[in-house]
Amino acid sequence: MTIIGAGNVAWHLSHGLSLDFRIHQVISRSLKPAKELAKALGCSASTSLEKLELESDYILIAVNDQSIANVVQQIPLHYEGIVLHTSGSTSIDALNKFQYYGVLYPLQTFSKAKEVRLDKVPFFVEGNSKKVLEPVTTMARTLSTTVHQCNSEERLRLHMAAVIACNFSNYMMDWAFNISGKEHFKHLIPLILETVEKAIEVGPQKAQTGPAKRGDLVIIDKHMALLSNSKEKELYELISKLIMQKHV
Amino acid sequence: MTIIGAGNVAWHLSHGLSLDFRIHQVISRSLKPAKELAKALGCSASTSLEKLELESDYILIAVNDQSIANVVQQIPLHYEGIVLHTSGSTSIDALNKFQYYGVLYPLQTFSKAKEVRLDKVPFFVEGNSKKVLEPVTTMARTLSTTVHQCNSEERLRLHMAAVIACNFSNYMMDWAFNISGKEHFKHLIPLILETVEKAIEVGPQKAQTGPAKRGDLVIIDKHMALLSNSKEKELYELISKLIMQKHV
Numbered sequence: 001m002t003i004i005g006a007g008n009v010a011w012h013l014s015h016g017l018s019l020d021f022r023i024h025q026v027i028s029r030s031l032k033p034a035k036e037l038a039k040a041l042g043c044s045a046s047t048s049l050e051k052l053e054l055e056s057d058y059i060l061i062a063v064n065d066q067s068i069a070n071v072v073q074q075i076p077l078h079y080e081g082i083v084l085h086t087s088g089s090t091s092i093d094a095l096n097k098f099q100y101y102g103v104l105y106p107l108q109t110f111s112k113a114k115e116v117r118l119d120k121v122p123f124f125v126e127g128n129s130k131k132v133l134e135p136v137t138t139m140a141r142t143l144s145t146t147v148h149q150c151n152s153e154e155r156l157r158l159h160m161a162a163v164i165a166c167n168f169s170n171y172m173m174d175w176a177f178n179i180s181g182k183e184h185f186k187h188l189i190p191l192i193l194e195t196v197e198k199a200i201e202v203g204p205q206k207a208q209t210g211p212a213k214r215g216d217l218v219i220i221d222k223h224m225a226l227l228s229n230s231k232e233k234e235l236y237e238l239i240s241k242l243i244m245q246k247h248v
Numbered sequence: 249m250t251i252i253g254a255g256n257v258a259w260h261l262s263h264g265l266s267l268d269f270r271i272h273q274v275i276s277r278s279l280k281p282a283k284e285l286a287k288a289l290g291c292s293a294s295t296s297l298e299k300l301e302l303e304s305d306y307i308l309i310a311v312n313d314q315s316i317a318n319v320v321q322q323i324p325l326h327y328e329g330i331v332l333h334t335s336g337s338t339s340i341d342a343l344n345k346f347q348y349y350g351v352l353y354p355l356q357t358f359s360k361a362k363e364v365r366l367d368k369v370p371f372f373v374e375g376n377s378k379k380v381l382e383p384v385t386t387m388a389r390t391l392s393t394t395v396h397q398c399n400s401e402e403r404l405r406l407h408m409a410a411v412i413a414c415n416f417s418n419y420m421m422d423w424a425f426n427i428s429g430k431e432h433f434k435h436l437i438p439l440i441l442e443t444v445e446k447a448i449e450v451g452p453q454k455a456q457t458g459p460a461k462r463g464d465l466v467i468i469d470k471h472m473a474l475l476s477n478s479k480e481k482e483l484y485e486l487i488s489k490l491i492m493q494k495h496v
Contacts, residue, residue: 165424167458210415
């Protein structure tokens with residue numbers, strides 16, 4: 001197997017895959033991350049797709065969505081193995097110049113600084129034919145206990161939901177961090193843990209609390225008066241309006 | 249002690265306080281919740297502040313912020329005990345007609361449907377004099393291992409940070425739930441847990457991932473095209489812009 005990319009997703013997936021698959025090479029635009037990942041996997045590193053080993057059974061493209069087309073263009077049309085990408089929001093059709101292609105999408109947030117238990121990560125797989133779908137499903141099952149088939153349209157929706165639940169929630173925590181300051185942020189941790197626990201236990205609609213849920217415009221105004229950044233003020237108001245629309 | 253209010257905060261605090269304090273009565277505008285709480289505490293219930301027992305050592309006002317002024321107005325000026333409210337965003341000065349007054353603010357989200365371990369909840373206390381601050385600090389310590397003194401201005405900032413970290417994050421989960429559907433929401437749970445774990449472990453700024461963090465406008469556009477509600481589209485764009493401003 002050849003891994004293209006050496007970012008967060010490439011890093012975590014290739015480590016998991018290396019337990020069951022032989023990874024020959026890592027190819028990434030930047031030499032340093034390519035070398036770091038290749039060293040960790042015990043394989044060769046390259047920055048050029050011209051070095052691609054065409055005997056690999058699989059090419060796993062784990063790069064930014066914006067770079068997928070460029071990578072695809074550089075892989076020879078006559079490559080006979082299976083080409084996979086790992087993107088939530090890119091259609092399987094991005095790979096349709098090849099004979100065998102599919103998607104191995106992990107629904108998780110990955111940062112190199114933080115270990116993730118891959119076996120708990122839901123994987124969504126797609127293939128252009130049974131000849132792909134079967135081995136890709138098996139591959140995903142070597143990584144995780146939760147594997148589902150899903151088409152590109154469903155995957156896009158799921159990815160959007162993931163961006164909102166994860167990236168946007170994280171931004172809220174970051175915003176709160178900047179307001180509370182580092183010292184007080186630790187006092188927000190029990191609240192943050194309880195928020196998530198409650199949303200999972202009773203569902204996020206029923207779990208909603210707070211000034212906007214109660215339609216308390218006085219508090220909303222008090223808070224907005226504390227925000228000096230006009231975009232943040234706008235954001236505070238917009239989220240509050242949407243919560244009020246739903247609950248008041 | 250008299251509890252005024254029978255909502256989420258009144259419910260959880262009075263249960264915790266009843267272990268160390270004798271709660272005489274619950275007064276709330278609506279009879280049903282007042283009776284339910286009084287029954288759980290084994291005390292009397294009333295819907296009228298005229299029934300307030302002036303021999304109580306403490307009056308704990310745990311009502312919506314908007315109702316505090318109205319409650320205060322109805323408590324006789326000559327009440328000789330300590331009057332406390334539990335609000336994050338209301339100044340201690342809302343109680344300044346009394347001789348002894350203060351604040352007992354729990355930094356947590358409370359819903360009746362969900363038990364909360366009060367001992368893990370950070371409490372922020374304030375008093376108009378030592379004669380209040382000391383017993384209120386002691387009271388908070390009977391409930392929790394984390395008790396801090398903090399003035400009304402700091403408490404307002406802390407409450408705003410809490411609203412953003414908790415209520416706004418919960419709204420993001422609710423939004424994601426509506427996009428993914430109930431069936432797929434369960435696949436978002438490992439992601440949500442990992443998001444929070446990572447934000448706490450490495451800090452939310454370093455934990456940020458996703459299309460906006462990478463400045464991937466193509467994905468942002470794809471997602472926005474899926475949103476039919478114009479306010480949600482606006483929200484998706486605004487949060488993405490703020491993440492990009494910070495990271496790209």
